[in-house]
Amino acid sequence: MKKNNYRAFVVFVIVLILPLCGAGVAISQTENNPPSNPEVWGPSGTLKPNTEYTFSCRSIDPDGDDVYYMWDWEGGGPYSDWLGPYPSGVEQSTTHTWPNWGEFDVRCKAKDIHGAESDWTLFPITVTKQDIYAQQQSAQPSQSTTQEPLES
Secondary structure, eight states, rough: OOHHHHHHHHHIIIIHHHHHHHHOOOOOOOOOOOOOOOOOEEEOOEEEEEEEEEEEEEEEOOOOOOOOEEEESSSSBBBOOOOOEEEEEEOOEEEEEOOOOOEEEEEEEETTTTTBBBOOEEEEEEOHHHHHHHHHHHHHHOOOOOOOOOOO
16 A cells, blocks of 8 residues: 555544544544733832842633743843743732842743743832932931920
């Protein structure tokens, strides 16, 4: 038998003969959809270098698959490993410390257990120089109360 005839014979056996013998072949192929772009939240305003901050995210997979998360802490690396898997739609948190000051684009993306990935979600932050942060804190009005001396 030629190679093409052999393939046709195998398809004939699988499609027509096996069901007659009581053997069923079920072939199911479903589309895998990527998770939603993660919602990302964390501290905003003026952040200090060498201080640990907590950031959180959540993504929903339309197929209900568990989800992994990857963080990009400076908008081009360093990247975290894929963290997870976690149940779809459940908030997850992680921490990061910036040793240097600057403006950074914290990004997060999600991937389901079958490998379908979301796009990155951007969360911009500013880490100030330590001395600038101290000046901003000392410039804020004091919460202490003072009383004027009573005149006698």
